Amino acid sequence: HVLVMTATPIPRTLAMSIYGDLDISIIDELPPGRKEIKTVWRSDAHRLGVFKFIREEIEKGRQIYIVYPLINESEALDYKDLMDGYDSISRSFPAPEFQVSIVHGQMNAAAKAYEMDRFVNGKTQIMVATTVIEVGVNVPNASVMIIESAERFGLSQLHQLRGRVGRGAEQSFCILMSGNKLSQEGKTRLETMVASSDGFEIAEVDLKLRGPGDLMGTQQSGVLQLKIADIVKDADLLKKAREIAVTTLKSDPYLENSSNKPILLAYRALVKHKNIWNYIS
Known part of the structure; x- marks a missing residue:
């Protein structure tokens, strides 16, 4: 009765599929005429080379996204910010030869719509933005996505941005642009993005890094304390257990066979409690 469609499965979605709430169908083909996006990871030392590449793509008539994690400079976080980035891009790609749009969450709706329309209609070649352009933006002529301080973003967000x-x-x-000082987890995320464009493969790494979240609630990631099983290490075992459960219920839906009596007794004991999810193991 329910169809869930996603280009970027979050850890909780993947966990729910393991526990049988969702059956998985994967569309692993690109739409006709489209090519797989080439993904690379570059440090700040390669910035001049990246700018040269941007210029070459614009000369071909293409458009560019440059996404920042922050709007303004932060004393607490050592990440690239949009306002400083916009100034730098405007100096490197000066008017009137180049036109640059800027979009972020603190702009009013009319200003955002104006800047987006300029980019959609090809009046600007470069869109400097925060993650407000993560979903709902479709510009077929845009061929380059540059993500500044890419180590700051989660895997599902990186995959979503790449899909623009x-x-x-x-x-x-x-x-993917990054600084030189990265955590091991940050390196793993960027290496995963370079190696794969498969949303479920990326979600599996995300699940290992962030945990599955709350299966019955809204928390999309985080540790799920099961009594026995580990949802990552025991994934194959959990899938096998589910297959056996499905087979058992098909052949004996009311658990009337003597061989299934222990299961029936355990089930009756569990359903006396209001939330039996606490007893998953």
Whole structure:
């Protein structure tokens, strides 16, 4: 009765599929005429080379997204910010030869719509933005997604941002920019993005890094304290257990066979409690 569609499965969605709430169907083909997005990871030392590449793509008539994690500079966080980035991009790609749009969450709706329309209609070649462009933006002519301080973003968000390009027939690119000091988890996320474009493969790594979250609530990630099983290490065992459960219920839906009596007794004991999810193991 319910169909859930997603390009980027969050850890909780993947966990729910393991526990049988969702059956998985994977569409692993690109729409006709589209090419797989080439993803690379570059440090700040390669910035001049990246700018040269941007210029080459614009000369081909393409458009560019540059996404920042912060709007303004932060004393607490050592990440690239949009306002400083916008100034730098405007100096490197000066008017009137180049036109640059800017969009972020603190702008009013009319200003955002104006800037988005300019980019959609090809009046600007570069869109400097925060993650407000993560969903709902479709510009087939945009061929390059540059994500600044990419180590700051989660895997599902990186995958979602990458999906803003590759919507036309031309080859598209995603460039993950990072500083030199990265945590091991940050390195794993960026290496995963370079290695894979498969949403479920990326979600499996995300599940290992962040945990499955709350299966019955809204928390999308975090530790799930099961009594016995580990949802990552025991994934194959959990899938096998589910298959056996499905087979058992098909052959003996009311658990009337003597061999299934222990299961029936355990089930009756569990359903006396209001929330039996606490007893999953």
